[in-house]
Amino acid sequence: MTGALGRGALGPADLARIDAHLAATDALLESAYPGDDGTRQPVHTVYVPADRFTPDLAAQWGADALAAGDEAGGLERLAVQVGIDGALAGPIAQRVAAKLAAEPIEDLRLDFEDGYGDRGDAEDADALAAAQKVAAAVAGGTAPPFIGIRFKCFEKPTRARGLGTLDLFIGGLIEAGGLPDGLVLTLPKVTTVAQVEAMADAVATIERAHGLPDGRLRFEVQVETPQLVLGADGRSPLARLPLAAPGRISGLHYGTYDYSASLGIAAAQQSMEHPVADLAKEVMQLAVAGTGIRLSDGSTNILPLGERTAEAWALHARLVRRSLERGFYQGWDLHARQLPTRYLATYAFYREGFDEAATRLRAYLSQTPGAVLDEPATARALAWFVLRGVQCGAIGDDEIADRIGIDAAALAALAHPRLAAGPQN
Known part of the structure; x- marks a missing residue:
């Protein structure tokens, strides 16, 4: 359709010339900026050491979370305590109670990295065992909708170990019956685009070996190093990631404590709301806007236990709300007692x-x-x-x-x- 072309100074030849000039732009917009695909994004990711996972872990966390609510005098009372309007507190508490009973964890990551440590070749057996347990949970209907592993990073000392665990886990899942629909893989401590390209290479090789469709294995990138936010050349590698691994990256996850520590922030000041965190996350948002790659905020390590329970619940609820208001619709939870405030704050935001x-x-x-x-x-x-x-x-x-x-x-x-x-x- 040429519209009014030909009635004034511009004719069909001019349109053809301009179309040719913008062909690369058209192709870029079509391929690199498809927008969000509309599928469900979990509100959180729960991390547990890989060898501590059992098929009933989600149900156990749900029961523990409900018990914590009872300890607080009920979820409605806890909702009011963390700042939710009294008129909304009751209906929200009812929904949260049902959620904790039916689907307490939306996304679960079996951790072979910081939460697991260096166990040498013993990790092989744990990787295969993890695959068997995940497969059993999926078959039994007890697995969260999204589940997978975080393996060790691609820096030289841990690269072979990380790749080996990834390979064994995927192979074990396939042998046990197939890959879960909600499979998620997490690549931590990324510093360069080349590491993401290497990950894309690795999963493509695994796909070919097992006869999987091209693109079946996607992965998250953890943003935990300043080098990924601002590279040695003065540009942001984050903005290059979508084109470096087209269609492979499902999300960017902010790593609160590794990132803060790498910038020399004192331990007591490391937080999801520190200015260095906000800057990194704003760059993340800019880098992947329109690409369909999703974002997750990090975690707070102040847990609602002992004398700090009330303080920790209030802090967690506030930080969850803060993330939502800033366009980060997912975060990390590290303990079952964080689930009540995760869902209370999230449900209040939407209600x-x-x-x-x-x-x-x-x-x-x-x-x-x-x-x-x-x-x-x-x-x-x-x-x-x-x-x-x-x-x-x-x-x-x-x-x-x-x-x-x-x-x-x-x-x-x-x-x-x-x-x-x-x-x-």
């Missing part, structure tokens, strides 16, 4: 924004004039917000139909127009 989002979406879809005139991009953002709330359990499908007048499939299509409408995973 507090739901009324306005639903009202504006209904007005947008019906073309009814309202106090806010929303454009298509804003409507997509509103739908995306509500969809995330549905996917984590903060908002019910029935509420979508009642308040917006559409079902979950139509909501997903509104949030992600490139996708065919259909239920989201």
